[in-house]
Amino acid sequence: NAxxxxxxKFQVLKTGQSMTLQCAQDMNHEYMSWYRQDxxxxxxxxHYSVGAGITxxxxxxxxxxxxxxxxxxxxxxxxxxxPSQTSVYFCASGPTGPQKLFFGSGTQLxxx
Amino acid sequence: xxxxKQNSPSLSVQEGRISILNCDYTNSMFxxxxxxxKYPAEGPTFLISISSIKDKNEDGxxxxxxxxxxxxxxxxxxxxxxxxxxxxxCAASALKYGGSQGNLIFGKGTKLSVxx
Numbered sequence: 425n426a427x428x429x430x431x432x433k434f435q436v437l438k439t440g441q442s443m444t445l446q447c448a449q450d451m452n453h454e455y456m457s458w459y460r461q462d463x464x465x466x467x468x469x470x471h472y473s474v475g476a477g478i479t480x481x482x483x484x485x486x487x488x489x490x491x492x493x494x495x496x497x498x499x500x501x502x503x504x505x506x507p508s509q510t511s512v513y514f515c516a517s518g519p520t521g522p523q524k525l526f527f528g529s530g531t532q533l534x535x536x
Numbered sequence: 537x538x539x540x541k542q543n544s545p546s547l548s549v550q551e552g553r554i555s556i557l558n559c560d561y562t563n564s565m566f567x568x569x570x571x572x573x574k575y576p577a578e579g580p581t582f583l584i585s586i587s588s589i590k591d592k593n594e595d596g597x598x599x600x601x602x603x604x605x606x607x608x609x610x611x612x613x614x615x616x617x618x619x620x621x622x623x624x625x626c627a628a629s630a631l632k633y634g635g636s637q638g639n640l641i642f643g644k645g646t647k648l649s650v651x652x
Contacts, residue, residue, distance in 0.1 A: 428579070457639070466540075466625065466644040467580070480636060514579050522629060522640045523568060527579030 426450050430515050430528035437505040437535045445500040445531050447515030455518040456498040457525070460484065460511040467514065472522070473498055505535045539563045540628050542643035549650050555613040557646050559626030562607065565637065566628040571600060571611050574623045574645070583624070584611070616650045623647045 431446045449456065457472035469482030473492040487509060489501040498517075502509060512532050516525040541560045549555045557571075567588040572580035586593040586600045586609070593600050599612045613620055623645045630637040 459642075464545075464644060466542075467627075467640075467642040469639055469641075472639060482636075482639060516579070521631075522638055523631065524570070524582050524585065525580075525640065527572075527581070529577070529579050 428515055428517055428526050428528035430513075430531050432531060433529070435531060435533050437502070437533065439505060439507060439535060441502075441505050443502050443505065445502075445513055445515075445533070447498045447500065447528060448496050449498075449515075449517040449526070450496065451517060451519070451526065452495060453517035453519050453526070454495070455521050455525075456492065457482070457516050457518075457522065458488070458490065458498070458500045459514045459516065461514060461530075462511050470500065470513075474521070502533075507535045509533065510535045537562075538643075539566075540626055540641050540643040542624075542626055542646050544646050545644070546647040546649070549616045549648065551618055551650055551652050552615045555611075555616045555620065555648055555650065557611040557613075557624050557626075557648065559609045559611075559643055560607060561609075561628050563628070563630065563641075564607075565630035565633060566641075568629045568631040569600070569602060569609050570627045570629075570640070571598075572625040572627060572642075574625065580625060613648075616648075618650050618652050621648055621650045 458470040459467040471490040570585040571583040574580040626643040
């Protein structure tokens with residue numbers, strides 16, 4: 425039972441570098457989303473998808489891109505990393521919508 | 537402007553006693569509420585939820601109470617155990633409106649410490 429798998433677990437980037445955070449789920453969930461968690465800020469929604477080929481912006485989308493070519497995968501791309509993107513990133517999925525989300529174990533990203 | 541507020545960053549309780557975690561919300565459109573539990577270096581895990589048509593939902597040692605008029609919900613853990621020590625997030629959704637309104641809005645979390 426893999427559930428929601430995120431890779432990598434840790435990443436250090438230099439300002440201006442780009443990278444992709446991977447997220448895969450094996451539960452055939454239609455809904456997938458990306459959150460970031462910052463100290464004292466709770467979880468904030470970056471992007472979400474209600475099915476393959478459909479994505480939309482959340483609360484804090486700037487500097488991030490997503491795509492959903494398959495039901496299973498929902499990668500998050502940082503186009504040009506900035507120190508403000510230093511955070512812990514969580515991918516989550518839900519059977520039909522954002523209720524009762526299943527979260528991955530997170531990616532800790534540091535941008536120097 | 538925070539739509540979901542958890543005003544207590546931390547709470548310390550003795551093992552065996554009751555833990556009460558509080559959450560306030562401002563958006564009258566919210567109709568579905570959840571509590572998530574998070575251990576360090578892990579993702580949040582779903583704990584319990586409640587729809588706005590109810591005022592109480594119980595699951596074992598965990599009970600969530602909803603007071604719609606006060607826009608307030610609380611999570612009761614009885615009896616508290618050391619393994620309950622974690623960060624608890626309150627989340628809300630305007631589920632019936634669908635679309636982006638249905639997305640979960642999280643509070644900042646309350647760190648619960650249960651002392652043996």
